[in-house]
Amino acid sequence: MRKNCVLIMVCMIMIFTNSCKDGNNSENNNQNKLTMKVSKKKTEPILGLGTPITANFTGKAWLQNLSGQPEYECNVYNVTFAPGTRNYWHSHTIGQILLCTEGTGYYQEKGKPAQRLQPGDVVNIPANTVHWHGAAPDSRFTHIGITPRVSENKTEWIGEVTDEEYSEAVR
Numbered sequence: 001m002r003k004n005c006v007l008i009m010v011c012m013i014m015i016f017t018n019s020c021k022d023g024n025n026s027e028n029n030n031q032n033k034l035t036m037k038v039s040k041k042k043t044e045p046i047l048g049l050g051t052p053i054t055a056n057f058t059g060k061a062w063l064q065n066l067s068g069q070p071e072y073e074c075n076v077y078n079v080t081f082a083p084g085t086r087n088y089w090h091s092h093t094i095g096q097i098l099l100c101t102e103g104t105g106y107y108q109e110k111g112k113p114a115q116r117l118q119p120g121d122v123v124n125i126p127a128n129t130v131h132w133h134g135a136a137p138d139s140r141f142t143h144i145g146i147t148p149r150v151s152e153n154k155t156e157w158i159g160e161v162t163d164e165e166y167s168e169a170v171r
Contacts, residue, residue: 045102045142047078056157058166059085059134066144075147081105086134088160094153097146098123098133105141106170107133114169117141132161137170 050064060082108114110130135141
């Protein structure tokens with residue numbers, strides 16, 4: 001009698017487990033459908049793509065101004081780089097802050113190895129430091145840029161990051 005009870009319990013557990021799996025599969029299918037819908041809609045960065053930037057970039061990039069209140073003396077903007085896009089070598093007389101929000105990118109100071117950037121990374125760029133930043137070859141990259149003390153903080157554009165410099169930096 002005890003063997004029969006154990007056998008019945010095992011059968012019930014197997015039936016219950018299989019029915020749960022079927023339920024999870026339909027739940028997973030619904031979740032996949034939901035995920036697919038969400039991913040299809042997410043074609044722009046969370047703060048918007050903005051307008052194309054045509055000067056001082058190699059490749060396609062977009063700028064979305066987020067805040068530029070004169071009384072704050074600070075500009076905040078979103079920059080999105082298409083894969084392989086980077087800006088030219090440049091410096092800021094006061095400095096700049098980058099808050100990485102999407103994709104994979106790189107930041108490089110002249111004469112130093114490039115740093116790989118991921119969402120959540122923060123780059124504090126010192127005053128008068130010659131540098132560039134942009135997307136990895138296989139990923140779009142977005143960062144929020146913060147330019148403090150706008151009235152005094154001038155950007156000096158120095159020149160294009162060559163394909164050779166870029167390839168060396170991102171390998």
